[in-house]
Amino acid sequence: MEDFGIFYGSQALDLDAGLYVVHGENGRGKTTIINAIKWVFFGRFEDRQGRTVDPKGILNRDAKREGSTKFSVGLTLTDDDGVKTIARRTWEASGDGGLYVERDGKPLNQAEAEITLQNYLEKNVARFFLFDGEQLREYEELLFEEDEATQSEAVRRSIEQILGLPVLEQAITDFRAVDKDFEGKITKLARRTGKTEKLSRMVEQLETEVAEARKDLKGLEGLRDAEQEKVDQAATVLQENEAAQELVNQMEALQVQLETLTSQREERVADRKRELADTWEDALAIAVAPRREALEAEVEAHEVAARAAYDAEQIERSLAKIACDLCGQDLGDEVVARLRARLDQIELGEAEDGGHDPRQELAALLRITRSGAISRAIAFDERISEANTKRVGLEQDMEKIRDEIGRAPTDDIRVAGDQHAKSLEQIGAIKKQIEDAEAAINEKERKRRDLVQEISSNSDDDGEMKALKERDKLAADLADLFAEARAGFRDNLRGQVERDASDIFLRLTTDPNHLGLRINTGYGLETIGPNDEVFPTRSAGQEQIVALSLIGALNRNATRQAPVMMDTPFGRLDKRHRAKVLAFLGEMADQVFLLVHSAEVDEADLKAIAPHIKEELSLKRIDSFRTEIRRFEANG
Amino acid sequence: MRGSSASEKMLEALMAVRADKFPSVPEDLLVRVFELEQEAQYETERGPTQAMLRDLIVDWGDD
Amino acid sequence: MYRLAIAVALIVGLEPAPVEVPGRINYLGVASLDPEGSIRTAIMQLRDEGRERPYALGERLAEAGIDELHQHLDSGRSMREFLSQLTEFRRT
Numbered sequence: 001m002e003d004f005g006i007f008y009g010s011q012a013l014d015l016d017a018g019l020y021v022v023h024g025e026n027g028r029g030k031t032t033i034i035n036a037i038k039w040v041f042f043g044r045f046e047d048r049q050g051r052t053v054d055p056k057g058i059l060n061r062d063a064k065r066e067g068s069t070k071f072s073v074g075l076t077l078t079d080d081d082g083v084k085t086i087a088r089r090t091w092e093a094s095g096d097g098g099l100y101v102e103r104d105g106k107p108l109n110q111a112e113a114e115i116t117l118q119n120y121l122e123k124n125v126a127r128f129f130l131f132d133g134e135q136l137r138e139y140e141e142l143l144f145e146e147d148e149a150t151q152s153e154a155v156r157r158s159i160e161q162i163l164g165l166p167v168l169e170q171a172i173t174d175f176r177a178v179d180k181d182f183e184g185k186i187t188k189l190a191r192r193t194g195k196t197e198k199l200s201r202m203v204e205q206l207e208t209e210v211a212e213a214r215k216d217l218k219g220l221e222g223l224r225d226a227e228q229e230k231v232d233q234a235a236t237v238l239q240e241n242e243a244a245q246e247l248v249n250q251m252e253a254l255q256v257q258l259e260t261l262t263s264q265r266e267e268r269v270a271d272r273k274r275e276l277a278d279t280w281e282d283a284l285a286i287a288v289a290p291r292r293e294a295l296e297a298e299v300e301a302h303e304v305a306a307r308a309a310y311d312a313e314q315i316e317r318s319l320a321k322i323a324c325d326l327c328g329q330d331l332g333d334e335v336v337a338r339l340r341a342r343l344d345q346i347e348l349g350e351a352e353d354g355g356h357d358p359r360q361e362l363a364a365l366l367r368i369t370r371s372g373a374i375s376r377a378i379a380f381d382e383r384i385s386e387a388n389t390k391r392v393g394l395e396q397d398m399e400k401i402r403d404e405i406g407r408a409p410t411d412d413i414r415v416a417g418d419q420h421a422k423s424l425e426q427i428g429a430i431k432k433q434i435e436d437a438e439a440a441i442n443e444k445e446r447k448r449r450d451l452v453q454e455i456s457s458n459s460d461d462d463g464e465m466k467a468l469k470e471r472d473k474l475a476a477d478l479a480d481l482f483a484e485a486r487a488g489f490r491d492n493l494r495g496q497v498e499r500d501a502s503d504i505f506l507r508l509t510t511d512p513n514h515l516g517l518r519i520n521t522g523y524g525l526e527t528i529g530p531n532d533e534v535f536p537t538r539s540a541g542q543e544q545i546v547a548l549s550l551i552g553a554l555n556r557n558a559t560r561q562a563p564v565m566m567d568t569p570f571g572r573l574d575k576r577h578r579a580k581v582l583a584f585l586g587e588m589a590d591q592v593f594l595l596v597h598s599a600e601v602d603e604a605d606l607k608a609i610a611p612h613i614k615e616e617l618s619l620k621r622i623d624s625f626r627t628e629i630r631r632f633e634a635n636g
Numbered sequence: 637m638r639g640s641s642a643s644e645k646m647l648e649a650l651m652a653v654r655a656d657k658f659p660s661v662p663e664d665l666l667v668r669v670f671e672l673e674q675e676a677q678y679e680t681e682r683g684p685t686q687a688m689l690r691d692l693i694v695d696w697g698d699d
Numbered sequence: 700m701y702r703l704a705i706a707v708a709l710i711v712g713l714e715p716a717p718v719e720v721p722g723r724i725n726y727l728g729v730a731s732l733d734p735e736g737s738i739r740t741a742i743m744q745l746r747d748e749g750r751e752r753p754y755a756l757g758e759r760l761a762e763a764g765i766d767e768l769h770q771h772l773d774s775g776r777s778m779r780e781f782l783s784q785l786t787e788f789r790r791t
Contacts, residue, residue, distance in 0.1 A: 119678040164642050164677075171673040174682055178690050281737070283706030283785055288741050361744060368737045374782050381779040471693050474661065478669065478693075481650065481658045489649045559642040 003063035003071040004039070005032035008626040015563075015593070018614030019586045021606065021632075022595045028619040029627045030595035034130050034567050036073045040089045041121050043099070055091045061625040069093035077120060087117060121562065122161065131551060131566045163493050164559035168486040175479035180207075182472035183452045189465055190455040199455045206448040210441055217437045224430045227423045234420035241413050247405045248413055251398060258394050265387040268380050275377035282374040292365045298358040312346045315339050493557060494519055500553035501525060501546075507584055508545045510576045517549060525550055541572040548581060552588050563591035570600040578605060586612040643674060665696050704764030705738060705757050709745050710788050713767060715759030 001007045006029040013033070024030045035053075038045035044052050059071045072090035079085075083104050090097040101113035108116060121129065160166065184207070191200040238245060318324055319339055322331050331339070459465055502516035505527075518526045518534070525546050527535040538546065548569070555561065566585070570578050582605055585592055606613070616632035647670055654661050669689060676685040708715070733739055733754075742753040742760070771781045 115678065115680065164646065167673050167677045168646065170677065170682070171669070174673070174686050174689055177682065177686050178693065181686075181690060279782065280702035280706050283703055283710060284737060284741050286785060286788065287706050287709035288745065291744055364740045365744065367735065368741060374786055378779050378782055381777075467697060471697050474665075474693050474697070475690075477658050477661050478666075481653050481661060481666075484657065485646070485649045485653045488653070489646060492645075492649070557642060 001033075001036050001071075001073050003060040003068055004036050004073055005029060005058055005060065006625065006627045007032065007036075007629075008060045008062050008622070011629050013617075013629060015591065016614065017590045019592045019609075019612050020594065020615050020617065021613055022593070022617045022619065022629075023598065023632055024595065024619030024627070025597050025621070028621055030567050030597070030619065031132065033595060034132065034565055037075065037130060037565065038126065040073045040075045040087055041117050041126070043089060056093070058091070059093075062623075070097060072097070085116060085120070087113070122158065129551075129562045129564050131547075131564065131569065159554065160490070162554050162558045163497070165486065165490055165493070167559075168482055168489065171482040172479055172486065175475050175482065179472060179475035179479055182468055182475055183449075186452060186459075186465070186468050186472060187455055189468065190459045196455045196458050199451050199458075203448055203451045203455070206444050206451070210444050210448070213437060213441045213444065217434065217441065220430055220434050220437060224427055224434065227426045227430065230419055230423040231427065234416040234423065237412055237416035238420060241409070241416075244405055244410065245413050245417070247401050248410050251401050251405070254394055254398050254401070258391065258398070261387055261391055261394065265384060265391070268383045268387065272377055272380035272384065275373045275380060278371055278373035279377055281368070281371050285368050285370045288365050288368050292362065295358045295362040295365065299362055302358065308346045312343055315343050315346075319343070494521070497550075497553045497557055500556050501549040504552040504584065505546065505549040508548065508577065508580045509542070510580070517546065539572075541574065541577060544569070544572050545577060545581070548584075548588075552584070555589050561590060563593060564589040565593040565595070567595045568597065568600055569594065570596065579608065582606075582609050585609075646670070662696060665692065668692060700765070701761050702732065702738060704761040704768065705742070707764035707767055707785065708760035709741060710785055711764075711767060713760065713763040715746075715756060716762035716766070718759065 001012070002010050006027075022030065022033070035045045039058075047053050059068065063071070070090060070092040072088055074086065074088035077085045077087070085104075086102045087099065088101075089099045099110070099113050099117075101108045101116055103116060183203075187200045187203045190196040318331065319336065322336065324331060456469060461469075498517065498519040501519065505517045506514065513529045514527055514535075515530060516528045518528050520526070527538060527542070527546065529535055551564070555564065569585075570581065573581060578601065582601070585594065586609065606616075618630055618632040620628045620630045622628055647667070650666060650670060651663070654663065654666055669692060672685065672688060672692070676682075679685060707713070738757060739753045742757050746756060746760070747753060768781060772778070
């Protein structure tokens with residue numbers, strides 16, 4: 001590395017087969033070493049948020065202060081045959097930087113250079129060899145997807161690439177192409193005889209159409225892959241910010257509540273206003289109530305008096321006649337005495353005549369009635385007060401959440417969420433188009449084959465034609481043979497990966513209820529317990545162990561072996577798991593490179609595996625912008 | 637290349653399918669084309685490889 | 700507000716404002732203000748001493764009622780309290 005990141009000047013790591021442990025505190029450059037490797041292979045790398053790091057910021061600061069305008073990373077790879085590949089990628093502020101690759105002493109041109117590096121470590125495959133324990137999200141998408149339909153195609157393909165399946169797939173493609181080639185020759189030959197000229201022309205027409213259709217199909221596939229990358233990037237951002245996302249959701253819910261509350265309050269305000277306009281009637285009724293009651297009493301008294309007067313009149317008439325006024329019967333002395341007493345009583349209670357007619361006044365007042373407007377106005381006012389209180393409460397809650405969200409990039413999260421959904425939709429649509437396109441192509445191919453068949457059977461079997469037909473059949477057979485082998489092979493391999501992953505998992509897990517791992521067609525892994533039950537959730541530490549199990553299994557079954565580099569692989573593991581993982585790591589690959597900090601792994605942990613450690617190094621802080629790679633000293 | 641065990645398994649699978657369903661395909665041709673495919677597995681341009689396969693098939697036919 | 704103020708004055712038994720106060724309140728058309736004559740009825744039955752026209756008395760009562768409301772609000776109490784008190788008012 002030259003002036004790369006925190007590594008000032010020229011610093012190198014000379015690695016052989018074996019287990020290396022590099023100690024470094026946070027910020028001392030552990031991740032930078034892995035990024036340096038990514039830099040050579042891909043010309044870029046991402047930060048923790050999944051964003052591509054601007055090269056300008058990679059140049060070592062001290063070097064920059066001294067006037068340097070470039071940095072570079074060189075990598076020497078030796079394969080099992082001893083062939084050395086040297087690659088160096090340089091960045092120059094002026095834009096002059098580039099990639100230089102030499103294989104077996106011979107410099108390669110740009111295209112060959114990029115392809116060679118791709119052969120060694122393709123981007124999608126990198127995650128299985130450059131393992132960042134902190135960035136579990138990359139593995140979560142791999143390990144959590146039970147739904148094959150949403151499982152990233154790219155991930156599945158990259159695993160199959162490690163396992164070597166592309167060889168078989170390409171063989172199928174190649175043989176089909178050769179087959180077509182021979183068919184083309186057959187067609188041309190048949191044309192010469194004239195009998196089958198028309199058929200030949202139809203074949204050629206179809207071939208042209210198919211070629212066009214394949215071009216379009218490639219375009220569609222490109223679009224699909226582009227959208228998938230957008231999905232992956234968005235998923236990364238979302239997972240990184242899950243907690244913030246949750247807060248954003250809460251915030252939005254509160255916002256909705258606030259809006260509902262506000263509109264309800266406005267309605268109540270309008271209601272209150274309406275009722276207030278009518279309160280005067282209510283108040284007026286209250287005002288006149290005492291008077292009304294008084295008048296009612298007067299009217300009552302009047303009526304009582306009137307009744308009494310009438311009674312008195314009746315009695316006086318009876319007394320005058322000394323006979324009942326009603327039935328004419330003679331009154332006895334006793335009755336007369338009673339009537340007289342009664343008359344006295346009545347006369348005592350006669351009402352005064354006030355001189356005004358209370359009934360008319362009362363009738364006028366009775367028209368003034370309570371409408372209930374005041375009570376209703378009061379009720380609405382209370383509701384408005386409640387709403388005000390609630391609003392204050394909501395605003396306080398929202399304020400709290402706003403603080404918590406803090407510097408989380410809520411806009412980025414929202415954008416990522418939208419992008420994720422949008423791109424998934426796009427992918428769905430494009431996939432359908434791809435399906436249709438493939439179906440159409442297959443249909444045309446079928447027709448073409450039928451036509452070629454017809455040509456073949458209608459043409460004379462001279463020596464040349466016979467030979468061509470034989471070769472054609474051979475090519476077709478080979479294509480079919482590889483196709484069939486591929487299907488079986490893939491299933492076997494997946495089974496093998498499952499067995500190996502399960503095997504490793506059982507060595508690493510500490511939970512006695514874990515009985516193994518199961519793999520689905522998307523290479524997602526499920527933890528299996530007693531009675532074949534699937535564990536629905538896994539802790540972060542368990543995720544890491546499952547990820548390690550998959551990586552270990554892939555390494556065991558890969559067609560090519562690569563070094564495995566791990567940055568803080570123990571971050572989420574407890575002591576027991578750590579011990580188990582440490583014990584296993586040495587066997588994961590021929591070359592294993594562990595980057596750890598002191599809180600993750602202590603002397604005791606390492607002592608247990610000391611015999612397996614090839615070398616221990618440390619990243620020594622020189623100053624804020626400089627780290628040096630040194631041999632590890634226990635007290636250093 | 638450590639990958640031999642994986643490649644061996646692939647070849648085994650191919651041979652088994654051949655014996656079972658495609659006995660007319662010559663064994664040695666199968667081995668040869670498989671080797672070719674392995675060498676060319678990272679080529680993005682398939683033209684040259686396909687040309688070689690074509691020639692192989694023609695040669696075998698001539699035997 | 701005007702009508703309510705009159706009612707308030709009637710309920711509480713306020714003294715009508717003196718005639719000379721420059722009216723803040725505009726005397727609106729009777730037809731729209733008191734279509735059923737209930738205000739006139741109330742004033743006549745409760746306060747009329749035959750010395751002035753009911754609506755003229757009403758103006759002065761309204762003035763008094765508004766003052767009463769303002770005093771209430773100025774002391775920091777609410778409209779709701781005011782209305783509540785009205786419903787509970789019982790002149791002794």
